[in-house]
Structures are given as structure tokens and as C-alpha cells.
Amino acid sequence: MNAPAPPLRLLIVDDEAPARRRLRALLADCEGVLPVAIVGEAGNGLDALRLLAERPADVILADIRMPSMGGIELARHLQQLPKPPAIIFTTAYGDFAIQAFEANAVDYLLKPVRPERLVNGLRKARALQAAALADLSRVAGAPTHLSIVERGKIVLIPVDEVVYLKAELKYVTVRTCPREYLIEDSLTRLEREHAGRFLRIHRNCLVARAHLAGFEKASAHSDKEDATGHWAAILKGLDETLPVSRRHIHVLRDFKA
Secondary structure (H helix, E strand, O other), rough: OOOOOOEEEEEOOOOOOHHHHHHOOOHHHHHOOEEEEEEEEOOOHHHHHHOOOOOOEEEEEEEEEOOOOOHHHHHHHOOOOOOEEEEEEEEEEOOHHHHHHHOOOOOOEEEEOOHHHHHHHHHOOOOOHHHHHHHHHHHHHHEEEEEEEEEEEEEEEEHHHHHEEEEEEEEEEEOOOOOOOEEEEOOOHHHHOOOOEEEEOOOOEEEEEHEEEEEEEEEOOOOOOOOOEEOOOOOOOOOOOOOOOOOHHOOHHHHOO
């Protein structure tokens, strides 16, 4: 005789305590149909990621609009894990590209959540695919964090702490004042996703406007001189400078400190 399947481990993520309590009550009512174990609750995506580092979950019930980090950005970061938990979005808004959710086989529950929809969603829940996340990101806006996986855990990098992004082969170096990180991403995609935040000074380099102190002319024998240009970007909080290519020399005119 086969042993019963272990209960689904669930994490509830919603910034409203009444909504979390209602989901708990619904899950308790569904216990006879689909056994679940609630591993915890979080009020936003940041807290959810911290909790998941200690308490793994099979499925996440996540609200879409939350302070600090919403459900869609949470899902993006989780996709870096080798075995990401499945996500079911919950939302009180019918204007969140529901057709995109369905077309990409990503389940959603419109509040107030009905018990039968919750059970059906849990039964078919599966990890988000990259295409689904791309569609949803256009609805949610630019993420507030970049992320990498170190020693099996997600490390978040606040975008407003990024000084520059530099493409190197298939990786992008993410430079903050304390340290560097390597992420697998496209510089072009990052520039598009964070439009207005970064300034392209070279085909392989974006500088955060907020961390750009200005520009200086590189002397003929200076190590700041680049083969394609003779200007360098001065960075706030870092001693290093970055070459500006001739092709992007127009940024000197456009930049306002």
C-alpha cells in the first residue's frame, strides 16, 4: 500500500493581516481534500525570501501589490533557485493582465478567494516560467532588487545601491560600494528594464546616474584613457573611474550632476 503524499508546504505572503487570516481559514477548511502545512507568513517579498532561507516551501500564495517587494518581483528572484517553489498569485485587482497569467499557465486567485478555486490552484500549482515572468514584469514595473544565488541561498542587491553594471562575456558585473557580484543577464535587458536609472557610457558599461559625480579629461598617458575615448566617469564612493567611449561622448553634454 502506497504511503500518503506528504502535505504541501505553504507560505502565505500578503501585507494585510486579515487576508492572511482568511487564507489560513480556507486552507484549514480544505484540509480533508488536500493536506497542507503552513510553514509561515510574510508581509512582503523581502520578508518572504528571508523566511524561505530557513523554512522551505512547495507553494507560495503571494499577493501582487505589497510594499518593499511585490509578488511578481518575489517570483523573479525565486526562479534562480534550482527547484523554485510554485507560486499562486492572489489579487484584489482584475486589471493585472489576467489573460497573461492564463496564457502562461500561471494561476491566480481573485480576492475574495473561493475555497474551490484555492484547491484547484494548489493542485495545478507549478513554478513560473521565464516567459510568464517577462510578461508580468511589464505590468509590475522595474524590480527593486537584483539577485544571485550564493551557497544555495538568494542574495538580494538593492538596485539603488548599484554603482555600475559592466558586461563581461556572458556575465554582468554588478558593482556596489562594498563589493562586486556576478549575475547572468543581458546589459541591454537591464538597461531597458531600469530605464532612466542608468546611463550608458560604453557598449559594455552602464553607470547609475545617482552614483555619477561627473567626468574628467584623461591625460595622454593616464590609465584612465581608453582606446576609444579620452574621458572618464568619476564615481561617488569609489576611487576607480570608468572610460567613456567616443560613441557615447554625448553623455557629457546630457549629464547634470
